[in-house]
Amino acid sequence: xxxxxxxxxxxxxxxxxxxxxxxxxxxxxxxxxxxxxxxxxxxxxxxxxxxxxxxxxxxxxxxxxxxxxxxxxxxxxxxxxxxxxxxxxxxxxxxxxxxxxxxxxxxxxxxxxxxxxxxxxxxxxxxxxxxxxxxxxxxxxxxxxxxxxxxxxxxxxxxxxxxxxxxxxxxxxxxxxxxxxxxxxxxxxxxxxxxxxxxxxxxxxxxxxxxxxxxxxxxxxxxxxxxxxxxxxxxxxxxxxxxxxxxxxxxxxxxxxxxxxxxxxxxxxxxxxxxxxxxxxxxxxxxxxxxxxxxxxxxxxxxxxxxxxxxxxxxxxxxxxxxxxxxxxxxxxxxxxxxxxxxxxxxxxxxxxxxxxxxxxxxxxxxxxxxxxxxxxxx
Numbered sequence: 399x400x401x402x403x404x405x406x407x408x409x410x411x412x413x414x415x416x417x418x419x420x421x422x423x424x425x426x427x428x429x430x431x432x433x434x435x436x437x438x439x440x441x442x443x444x445x446x447x448x449x450x451x452x453x454x455x456x457x458x459x460x461x462x463x464x465x466x467x468x469x470x471x472x473x474x475x476x477x478x479x480x481x482x483x484x485x486x487x488x489x490x491x492x493x494x495x496x497x498x499x500x501x502x503x504x505x506x507x508x509x510x511x512x513x514x515x516x517x518x519x520x521x522x523x524x525x526x527x528x529x530x531x532x533x534x535x536x537x538x539x540x541x542x543x544x545x546x547x548x549x550x551x552x553x554x555x556x557x558x559x560x561x562x563x564x565x566x567x568x569x570x571x572x573x574x575x576x577x578x579x580x581x582x583x584x585x586x587x588x589x590x591x592x593x594x595x596x597x598x599x600x601x602x603x604x605x606x607x608x609x610x611x612x613x614x615x616x617x618x619x620x621x622x623x624x625x626x627x628x629x630x631x632x633x634x635x636x637x638x639x640x641x642x643x644x645x646x647x648x649x650x651x652x653x654x655x656x657x658x659x660x661x662x663x664x665x666x667x668x669x670x671x672x673x674x675x676x677x678x679x680x681x682x683x684x685x686x687x688x689x690x691x692x693x694x695x696x697x698x699x700x701x702x703x704x705x706x707x708x709x710x711x712x713x714x715x716x717x718x719x720x721x722x723x724x725x726x727x728x729x730x731x732x733x734x735x736x737x738x739x740x741x742x743x744x745x746x747x748x749x750x751x752x753x754x755x756x757x758x759x760x761x762x763x764x765x766x767x768x769x770x771x772x773x774x775x776x777x
Contacts, residue, residue, distance in 0.1 A: 409448055411633045415439045441621045445632035450605070452639065453595075456574040457587050459607035463620055464632055468570060468590025469495055470625040471604035472534075475566055475586055476500070477623060478615040479532055482508030487525050487563070489516035489535035489551075491542050491749045494738040496534060496568065502740075516546040517679065519554070526558045533563050537579060537686075538571035541696050541733045541757040542750060543670040545679035548686060552583030564612055570594070570724075571694050575646040576687045585612045593724030593759075594693075597638040597645055601631040645726065645762065649693035652768065653760040657695055659769055665705070665776040667754070670696040693760040694723065699776075703753025706732055709775035710756075716771035723759035728768055731757045 417436045419425040427433030429441070436443055446464040454462030465471045476499070480486070486500050488511050500511050512528065514521040516535050525533075533555055535546050548567065555563040566586040567579040573594045579587050589595060591603035604627075606616065620626060650673075657671035672683035673691030683691055699705040710719045710730070720729040721736035731737065733751050746752065760768070 409445065409633065409636065411629055412444045413629050414443075439629070440624060440626045442626070443629055443632075445629040445636070446627045449603075449632045449636050449639075452636065453574070453589075453591075453605050454607050457569075457578050457607045458580045459587070460609045461613045461616075462605060462607040463617060464591070464627045465604040465606065465620055465625045466627055467592060467602045468568075468588065468604040469499065470620075471588040471590075471606040472496060472499060472566075472568070473623070474606055474616055474620050474625055475588065476504060476509075476532070478619045479564060479612070480504065480509055483510070484508075484532070485510045485512060485528060485530040487512050487514060487522075487530050487533035487535075489514055489522075489533060489539075489546060491516070491539045491544075491738075491751070492534065492536060493540045493568065493570075494733075494740050498740045500534070517544050517682075519547065519550055522551055522554050526554055526563055529558070529561060530563050531561075533565050534568065535565065536568045536571065537577050538672065538692055538694060540571065540737065541670070541694075541731075541755065543571075543672055543677075543679070543692075543694055543696055545672050545683040545686065547682050548579055548582035548584060552585075556583060571692055572687070573642060573646060575643045576650075576690055576692055580607075580609075582686070585609070591635050593722070594646065595639055595642060595724075596631075596635040597642065597724060597726060598634070599722070599725040601634040601638075603627050603631050603635050646693065647690060648762055649760045650690040652763070652765045653693045653695050653758075654691065655765045656758075656760065656768060656772065660697070660772060660776075663776060665700055667698040667700055669698070695758045695760060697756045697758065697772075698750070698752070699754035699756065701754055703734075705754050706756055712777070713771050713775040716767070717758070717775075723757070725759065726762050728761040728763055729759050731759075733757055 428435040450462040450464045512525045514525050552565050555565045564585045567584040569587050570590045586608040589605045654673045661669050672679045718729050721731050
């Protein structure tokens with residue numbers, strides 16, 4: 399009896415941009431969505447499909463799609479769900495490009511927005527009374543590391559009359575290893591897979607997941623706007639995803655140690671980390687994450703931008719200044735000049751961000767080595 403061919407343990411990279419059809423009927427069925435298969439990479443390819451299925455399962459969603467980058471996932475959601483004169487709640491602080499997309503690019507198309515404090519439930523009630531169509535909130539806010547109460551937010555948004563507000567959660571900082579926002583009622587979840595999911599700083603991808611009630615136009619929007627992903631980047635991210643839980647556990651444990659060691663350092667105005675018992679988000683973080691609080695930590699130095707520059711110069715061999723995050727190696731960034739540079743000065747002040755704010759993505763190094771590097775930077 400003929401034996402089936404063995405299957406590769408590691409999925410192959412399929413770089414083809416187009417697939418050969420056996421018949422007109424086959425092409426029509428695949429493009430019409432009634433038959434499984436692939437025709438043109440912009441509409442889907444095997445590496446993206448495998449990765450999307452894996453991520454959708456981790457997030458407990460019926461549907462998932464992989465996009466060219468995290469902003470592509472956010473754009474796909476907005477372009478699919480919003481129309482002129484619709485309103486979006488921006489639960490601040492958010493990644494700077496998220497706010498820029500809504501306030502600058504989508505505003506040109508007639509989209510309105512409401513800025514609120516992500517952790518202020520009274521502000522949520524006031525904003526939801528204005529009948530917005532979409533709310534964007536982060537699991538762990540960038541760069542202040544506050545943790546919004548997702549269950550309370552989703553309950554309010556879905557109970558809003560007469561029309562529920564769709565809640566989109568950016569889960570990049572938490573990843574499904576720490577939190578699955580669907581458990582708390584989130585309608586859509588996006589992540590920048592370039593960060594922790596990949597974990598090696600060598601891919602750029604995004605993910606958007608959701609259930610049928612809100613999925614509608616999302617897949618066709620990704621195709622029409624050319625937001626599709628690269629097979630190689632999908633393969634690299636699927637490789638990284640295999641170690642995500644181990645990496646997050648190790649890095650989160652190190653971040654907890656560092657936060658406890660430096661929380662009261664004389665060179666700091668304050669330190670943001672939700673795992674500290676004194677952090678204002680700690681009780682919500684425990685409810686949503688359990689005993690792991692992520693590997694993102696923010697230091698606010700006395701002395702503003704001059705102190706930040708001294709810190710960067712003193713630690714650059716041990717902690718590189720990189721305007722991104724999620725690598726195996728610890729890196730730092732300066733939000734006021736990078737991720738949040740589009741914010742006006744008064745907006746930064748309201749969010750507690752200034753020239754002395756440094757955001758850290760803790761990697762897999764030994765805690766003692768990172769302690770020495772940070773002490774050198776603060777000396």
